[in-house]
Amino acid sequence: MSTKSLPRRETVLALLSGAAATTAVPAFAQQAEWRQSYDSGARNAVARSHTPMLSPESLQATEAAIVAYRDLAARGGWQPVQLGDKLGVGSRGPGVVALRQRLIITGDLDANAGTSNVYDSYVEAGVRNFQARVGLSTTGAINRATVAALNVPIDRRIRQLETNVVRLRSWSGNLGGRYVVANIPAAMVETVENGVVATRHAAGVGKIDRQSPLLSTKIPEVNFNPTWTVPASIIKKDLIPKMRKEPSYLTENKIRIIGPSGEIAPERVNWNSDEATRYTFRQDPGGEFNSLGFVRINIPSPHGVYMHDTPAKGIFGDDFRFVSSGCMRVQNVRDYIAWLLKDTPGWDRAKIDQVIASGERINARISTPVPCYWVYVTAWATPDGGVQFRDDIYNKDGLGPAPVAALQGEQDI
Numbered sequence: 367m368s369t370k371s372l373p374r375r376e377t378v379l380a381l382l383s384g385a386a387a388t389t390a391v392p393a394f395a396q397q398a399e400w401r402q403s404y405d406s407g408a409r410n411a412v413a414r415s416h417t418p419m420l421s422p423e424s425l426q427a428t429e430a431a432i433v434a435y436r437d438l439a440a441r442g443g444w445q446p447v448q449l450g451d452k453l454g455v456g457s458r459g460p461g462v463v464a465l466r467q468r469l470i471i472t473g474d475l476d477a478n479a480g481t482s483n484v485y486d487s488y489v490e491a492g493v494r495n496f497q498a499r500v501g502l503s504t505t506g507a508i509n510r511a512t513v514a515a516l517n518v519p520i521d522r523r524i525r526q527l528e529t530n531v532v533r534l535r536s537w538s539g540n541l542g543g544r545y546v547v548a549n550i551p552a553a554m555v556e557t558v559e560n561g562v563v564a565t566r567h568a569a570g571v572g573k574i575d576r577q578s579p580l581l582s583t584k585i586p587e588v589n590f591n592p593t594w595t596v597p598a599s600i601i602k603k604d605l606i607p608k609m610r611k612e613p614s615y616l617t618e619n620k621i622r623i624i625g626p627s628g629e630i631a632p633e634r635v636n637w638n639s640d641e642a643t644r645y646t647f648r649q650d651p652g653g654e655f656n657s658l659g660f661v662r663i664n665i666p667s668p669h670g671v672y673m674h675d676t677p678a679k680g681i682f683g684d685d686f687r688f689v690s691s692g693c694m695r696v697q698n699v700r701d702y703i704a705w706l707l708k709d710t711p712g713w714d715r716a717k718i719d720q721v722i723a724s725g726e727r728i729n730a731r732i733s734t735p736v737p738c739y740w741v742y743v744t745a746w747a748t749p750d751g752g753v754q755f756r757d758d759i760y761n762k763d764g765l766g767p768a769p770v771a772a773l774q775g776e777q778d779i
Contacts, residue, residue, distance in 0.1 A: 420538075475492030
């Protein structure tokens with residue numbers, strides 16, 4: 367089926383939402399299948415795009431999305447919805463009717479889903495799809511972050527797409543047969559091989575005041591069971607204030623103080639001065655407590671940043687993952703490094719697990735260093751995933767405060 371065989375509104379909605387997408391059939395051709403899927407018990411599934419964000423297909427889909435959103439705006443766009451902070455299956459009221467209408471406008475909910483004031487499985491599926499497109503946890507229930515995302519004006523969404531299509535064009539060249547893309551505002555890492563996303567990982571990236579940098583480099587090496595040398599900025603901003611409040615912090619976290627003549631006991635340091643900035647602080651290896659977890663992925667760059675595991679796995683379940691001092695924490699890191707090392711002789715998954723379990727500090731040189739790109743893209747589209755939006759957390763789009771992030775509280779270091 368070609369897109370021309372679909373009515374114009376059906377085509378626009380299929381593009382906007384990606385609600386019916388699968389890896390085998392383009393979203394344009396699946397509006398009918400989307401309707402059928404509601405009754406097939408598939409409402410808990412949210413399609414995940416296998417198209418790389420930095421690809422000709424994504425660029426083309428984003429250009430088409432701009433046209434579609436402009437057309438939608440010309441027909442009135444959408445109005446803000448007034449909803450409670452907590453709505454879910456079984457909720458009733460006029461707000462549910464407004465929510466249905468809002469989801470239908472962008473194709474997240476099929477127009478044939480009805481106008482009932484009951485929050486049923488149809489609405490739940492539509493909310494899940496919308497949440498997936500804006501980078502929120504796909505709970506299918508309404509919360510403050512989902513309401514904030516629903517109420518972002520269409521004019522802002524259009525400007526986001528227009529700004530980011532320029533970024534996508536700048537990455538439209540040949541990035542390599544195998545490469546890694548870390549999209550900072552999405553706090554997400556993609557591995558790409560032969561033009562298809564191989565793995566996808568949630569990430570923890572730099573805080574607003576300690577931003578992860580943009581870079582283009584290659585990954586040459588994986589360090590197993592690494593030590594962690596505390597950066598000077600963290601010593602001054604975090605570690606010294608922490609020691610003033612919790613004198614046992616270094617000992618409990620197995621961080622050693624190294625001076626010119628060897629190791630120094632924490633009680634010998636004057637924490638009410640800047641004396642500590644003259645020393646090296648090194649954390650012992652150990653995935654259960656070391657800040658780098660079991661693995662560090664080296665990334666040569668002038669910024670001194672890298673990718674790594676973390677013992678604080680809970681952050682990957684958060685919607686707001688801007689928690690680091692510039693480096694990047696990677697979810698399911700074993701899958702990630704298994705992909706990085708797959709063409710390096712002697713480094714299959716069994717070997718990786720064995721080395722991690724051993725606790726030995728071992729470095730694995732990647733036979734062919736893998737290109738790695740840290741980028742900043744807050745809006746894009748793919749043929750199989752619809753139009754994606756993320757908060758402009760670092761205000762690089764120049765559109766003002768990020769609406770969803772403004773709801774988030776301060777995160778722990």
